[in-house]
Amino acid sequence: QVQLVESGGGLVQAGGSLRLSCAASGRTFSRYARGWFRQAPGKEREFVAAISWSGGTTYYADSVKGRFTISRDNAKNTVYLQMNSLKPEDTAVYYCAAERLAYGLGSRFKADFGSWGQGTQVTVSS
Numbered sequence: 627q628v629q630l631v632e633s634g635g636g637l638v639q640a641g642g643s644l645r646l647s648c649a650a651s652g653r654t655f656s657r658y659a660r661g662w663f664r665q666a667p668g669k670e671r672e673f674v675a676a677i678s679w680s681g682g683t684t685y686y687a688d689s690v691k692g693r694f695t696i697s698r699d700n701a702k703n704t705v706y707l708q709m710n711s712l713k714p715e716d717t718a719v720y721y722c723a724a725e726r727l728a729y730g731l732g733s734r735f736k737a738d739f740g741s742w743g744q745g746t747q748v749t750v751s752s
Contacts, residue, residue, distance in 0.1 A: 630650050630741055630743035632722050634746060635720060635746030635747045636748070636749070638712055638749070640714055640750055643708070645706060648706075648722030655703045657728040659730035661722070661725070661734075661739055662676070662723075663720070663736065664719065665718055665719050673687050675695075675707060677705065679728065683731050683732055684696050694708065695707070712748075714752045716750050719746065720747075723736075723739035723743070724740065
């Protein structure tokens, strides 16, 4: 059974930081590119960041570039999202995902991801 489990969400004041983690089990996720998406109330789920299977290539949404950093530890089958200088507009449920095909370079498109976590709430107060 493939499973992705996010953790690290919570309530933080604007300007603060949080680090999200996404642990994988049930498959060798070290061979798969991973991504983070988020969904605010009443909005579509949107791309946040992605990282290639090797960790050598990363992509970011313009809205988070320079503030968020995606990384991975393949030995632990875990991907991280370090979020700094948080803003109220970053408030959302954050989801991690793994691409459908192995050895990918990462993607901004939800359709390229076949496994999803249950999400973790991030709330940034002003």
